[in-house]
Amino acid sequence: MLTGVSGRAPGGTARRTRLERVAGGAVRLAAVVRRAGGLGSFTRRAPVTVIALVTLWTVGAVTGSLWSGPSDELLENVGFGVTSPLWASLTSTLWCANLAGYLATTVLLVLFGPAAEREFGSLRAAGLLVSTHVLGVLAGSGLVQVGAAAGWSWLDYLGYDLAVGPSPGIVGMALALSFRLPPLWRRRVRLLLVLTLLVLALYSGYLQDVLRLCGGIAGLVIGAVAVRGRPAPAPPSREETRVLVALLIAASALGPILVLMSPYSNGPLSWFADVLAVPQADAETLASYCADPDMVDLCHTLSMQAVYDRLPALLMSVMPALLLLVLAEGLRRGRRFAWWAAFVVNVAMTGLIGWYLWEAVLLTGTTVTPSVLVEYCIPFLLPLGTAVVLLFTRPHFPLATPVRRFWKTTGIGLVGLSAVYLIGGWPARAQFTPEPAFLDLLADLPARFLPPGYLGLVSTPFRPDDFLAAVLFEYIGAVFWLIVLVAILQASWNARRVEDGDAAARARELMVEHGGTSLSYMTTWRGNRYWFTPDGRAVVAYRVVATIALTVGDPIGPPDACREAVRGFASFCAHEGWTPCLYSISEELRDEVAPLGWHAVQVAEDTVIPLSELQFTGKKWQDVRTALNKAAKEGVTAEWVRYADAPPALTDQIRSISAAWVADKGLPEMGFTLGGLEELSGDGVRCLIAVDADRTVHGVTSWLPVYVNGQVVGWTLDFMRRRANAFAGSMEFLIASAAMTLKEEGAGFLSLSGAPLARLDRGVRACGVQRVLDFAGQVLEPVYGFRSLFAFKAKFQPVYRPMFMAYPDPAALPRIANAVGRAYLPGMNIRQGVRLARLLASRRTRRPSPAR
Numbered sequence: 001m002l003t004g005v006s007g008r009a010p011g012g013t014a015r016r017t018r019l020e021r022v023a024g025g026a027v028r029l030a031a032v033v034r035r036a037g038g039l040g041s042f043t044r045r046a047p048v049t050v051i052a053l054v055t056l057w058t059v060g061a062v063t064g065s066l067w068s069g070p071s072d073e074l075l076e077n078v079g080f081g082v083t084s085p086l087w088a089s090l091t092s093t094l095w096c097a098n099l100a101g102y103l104a105t106t107v108l109l110v111l112f113g114p115a116a117e118r119e120f121g122s123l124r125a126a127g128l129l130v131s132t133h134v135l136g137v138l139a140g141s142g143l144v145q146v147g148a149a150a151g152w153s154w155l156d157y158l159g160y161d162l163a164v165g166p167s168p169g170i171v172g173m174a175l176a177l178s179f180r181l182p183p184l185w186r187r188r189v190r191l192l193l194v195l196t197l198l199v200l201a202l203y204s205g206y207l208q209d210v211l212r213l214c215g216g217i218a219g220l221v222i223g224a225v226a227v228r229g230r231p232a233p234a235p236p237s238r239e240e241t242r243v244l245v246a247l248l249i250a251a252s253a254l255g256p257i258l259v260l261m262s263p264y265s266n267g268p269l270s271w272f273a274d275v276l277a278v279p280q281a282d283a284e285t286l287a288s289y290c291a292d293p294d295m296v297d298l299c300h301t302l303s304m305q306a307v308y309d310r311l312p313a314l315l316m317s318v319m320p321a322l323l324l325l326v327l328a329e330g331l332r333r334g335r336r337f338a339w340w341a342a343f344v345v346n347v348a349m350t351g352l353i354g355w356y357l358w359e360a361v362l363l364t365g366t367t368v369t370p371s372v373l374v375e376y377c378i379p380f381l382l383p384l385g386t387a388v389v390l391l392f393t394r395p396h397f398p399l400a401t402p403v404r405r406f407w408k409t410t411g412i413g414l415v416g417l418s419a420v421y422l423i424g425g426w427p428a429r430a431q432f433t434p435e436p437a438f439l440d441l442l443a444d445l446p447a448r449f450l451p452p453g454y455l456g457l458v459s460t461p462f463r464p465d466d467f468l469a470a471v472l473f474e475y476i477g478a479v480f481w482l483i484v485l486v487a488i489l490q491a492s493w494n495a496r497r498v499e500d501g502d503a504a505a506r507a508r509e510l511m512v513e514h515g516g517t518s519l520s521y522m523t524t525w526r527g528n529r530y531w532f533t534p535d536g537r538a539v540v541a542y543r544v545v546a547t548i549a550l551t552v553g554d555p556i557g558p559p560d561a562c563r564e565a566v567r568g569f570a571s572f573c574a575h576e577g578w579t580p581c582l583y584s585i586s587e588e589l590r591d592e593v594a595p596l597g598w599h600a601v602q603v604a605e606d607t608v609i610p611l612s613e614l615q616f617t618g619k620k621w622q623d624v625r626t627a628l629n630k631a632a633k634e635g636v637t638a639e640w641v642r643y644a645d646a647p648p649a650l651t652d653q654i655r656s657i658s659a660a661w662v663a664d665k666g667l668p669e670m671g672f673t674l675g676g677l678e679e680l681s682g683d684g685v686r687c688l689i690a691v692d693a694d695r696t697v698h699g700v701t702s703w704l705p706v707y708v709n710g711q712v713v714g715w716t717l718d719f720m721r722r723r724a725n726a727f728a729g730s731m732e733f734l735i736a737s738a739a740m741t742l743k744e745e746g747a748g749f750l751s752l753s754g755a756p757l758a759r760l761d762r763g764v765r766a767c768g769v770q771r772v773l774d775f776a777g778q779v780l781e782p783v784y785g786f787r788s789l790f791a792f793k794a795k796f797q798p799v800y801r802p803m804f805m806a807y808p809d810p811a812a813l814p815r816i817a818n819a820v821g822r823a824y825l826p827g828m829n830i831r832q833g834v835r836l837a838r839l840l841a842s843r844r845t846r847r848p849s850p851a852r
Contacts, residue, residue, distance in 0.1 A: 132172025136215025205267025
């Protein structure tokens with residue numbers, strides 16, 4: 001949080017000599033940093049940003065202001081206040097109020113400074129930074145003076161405040177820059193910044209917060225008048241509207257938490273925070289209230305609040321705000337249940353605040369002046385306006401939620417915890433003062449589920465004095481509300497879906513008719529869902545992991561229908577509150593979705609062996625010929641079997657080989673696009689095993705059919721395992737044997753499947769996301785051996801075909817990475833996770849087996 005310094009009167013003159021000395025040192029240090037090799041590139045791209053950061057931190061360090069801001073004496077000389085001279089608007093930019101301010105300012109500069117310099121040029125970006133800052137602080141100063149003249153106590157108090165920090169100019173520059181951003185990022189930047197500025201100004205309420213808000217407004221005005229470089233975006237889509245409403249709800253929840261964390265909040269909504277996050281009174285405040293005979297009820301309420309320890313008091317105090325945050329997540333996903341809950345909560349808050357205003361203003365005969373009207377109406381209008389927004393956006397939240405599970409979970413939690421309180425409290429009744437009867441415990445039960453700030457609404461005739469009584473008294477409500485929050489999150493994440501009973505059969509028919517890609521058969525595996533185009537000509541196989549809809553390869557259907565399938569599937573995901581991600585798609589589909597604004601990154605490399613002219617001759621095939629000759633010498637032959645029909649003597653060995661491989665790794669077997677034992681029994685899947693004269697299985701591979709027009713035109717390698725003591729070259733022998741046999745049967749190609757997180761170096765400079773994936777492949781190499789597998793497949797002289805992941809929203813990449821990881825490792829337990837982390841940390845150099 002960027003906070004101002006409260007309650008310090010401006011006065012005196014600036015110590016120009018000292019400032020010039022400090023500024024000169026900062027410039028010299030900036031020059032040193034510019035010449036440094038590590039930051040040279042960044043400095044050349046964003047010199048203004050680097051100079052601003054170096055100057056800010058250098059001045060703070062030299063003047064000893066990094067931890068708690070400038071001293072009182074220095075602040076009077078350099079801070080900006082309502083009565084400060086104009087030059088103070090510039091000197092105030094060289095300091096921040098505290099360490100949090102320095103860190104937050106640095107983050108803002110790093111995020112928006114280089115982008116502004118790249119878009120406008122360094123000189124114009126610097127001019128934009130300075131102009132929005134000066135305009136913002138002058139406008140904020142004028143606003144404070146007008147409000148103080150009108151009798152608004154909040155703004156009148158700010159007339160004595162002093163502010164430091166360059167954040168008004170930074171947010172102004174960022175909001176002006178938003179006019180040059182693509183529509184999606186334009187809305188996001190504006191929403192996040194404007195809501196943050198409003199929350200800080202209305203809840204925290206320091207002078208710096210007001211100046212920052214005015215700086216942001218100045219940036220929007222300058223952007224609209226002088227910067228606009230892109231056409232006005234279309235009205236927000238359904239998905240963007242959901243995000244907008246969710247941010248509104250989240251902002252109304254975060255404001256009270258901000259007040260709870262800030263010791264001297266003074267904004268016009270700071271007292272409204274007591275509705276959602278009630279702090280405990282300190283001992284001095286409690287004593288002052290209890291000493292007043294007219295405040296007996298308040299004394300009793302605060303005394304009961306003081307009974308709570310810090311942890312349960314904190315949990316229960318912020319529980320209403322946490323509830324709104326959880327509902328905001330449900331609204332972002334379009335859940336109808338979250339909409340109803342948020343609407344009811346805001347209507348209830350409107351009624352509660354209205355009742356308070358009636359009691360505090362109208363019934364007491366308070367004169368309604370403009371300042372009183374503003375101070376009391378803003379907190380009343382906030383939940384009322386939110387409820388109105390929810391009403392107007394009701395059609396955007398149509399998704400049904402499994403509410404029965406929610407009510408069942410919360411009901412069991414309520415009954416169970418109530419029983420714990422009564423059954424546990426009765427034997428421990430001697431630990432309460434005064435000692436309650438059973439009916440007293442029963443009457444007190446509703447109060448256990450209320451936040452401490454609401455205890456004044458009920459009677460609490462006793463208090464705990466010992467450990468067991470304190471645990472029951474303080475933690476029953478906290479545990480219950482945590483159960484409620486988790487149940488709401490689960491209901492929001494697990495939207496009810498009605499699946500077509502014959503969807504899998506219809507998808508298989510399309511796969512047999514149109515198939516085509518090496519991954520097409522994987523769309524029939526268990527765990528996939530199916531979305532069909534309205535005419536049923538194309539299908540997209542996908543699975544939902546943490547609100548990310550991961551597809552399995554390209555859509556299946558005629559080429560023209562597949563192009564429209566991507567658009568339709570994206571709209572379907574937006575309706576469901578999911579983010580689509582086309583995973584392991586072809587280069588052709590990547591090029592087709594690029595005009596739609598989708599981004600893509602390579603995630604694997606498919607290795608395809610053309611069979612029409614395949615011959616194992618020449619030096620390049622030496623390893624393969626050696627494996628074939630060794631198998632013949634040791635009496636090992638290749639046999640085709642169907643796993644479902646194979647004799648138990650063979651299937652038992654295959655299961656044993658697979659189990660030994662998994663046990664040797666000590667890690668979970670991967671899934672998603674990597675098949676296991678279960679997938680060996682699929683229709684049309686063939687297994688090729690290496691057996692010797694004693695019928696001992698040395699290795700096994702499985703092959704998935706690739707169809708076009710109902711005919712098998714190729715095969716894809718999937719399952720690949722070998723016995724620990726199998727003869728060297730067993731995998732080369734099996735793949736070569738399969739290639740020769742399938743060539744004779746008329747197949748056109750073999751795909752050795754994609755090697756995840758491995759790719760051919762084509763001499764193209766990798767983007768940032770691609771470099772991250774390359775690094776992930778390097779880190780995981782000692783564990784899963786993706787690159788070793790890729791190198792192993794190179795023995796068969798394949799044709800390389802890149803496989804891509806396409807996504808519409810770069811901001812979703814962290815969630816996509818999480819979803820892909822969970823899709824590949826769905827059954828990882830804690831022990832396996834710890835082992836994986838240990839292996840990654842140790843970076844073992846043992847070369848993994850190429851058999852997955």
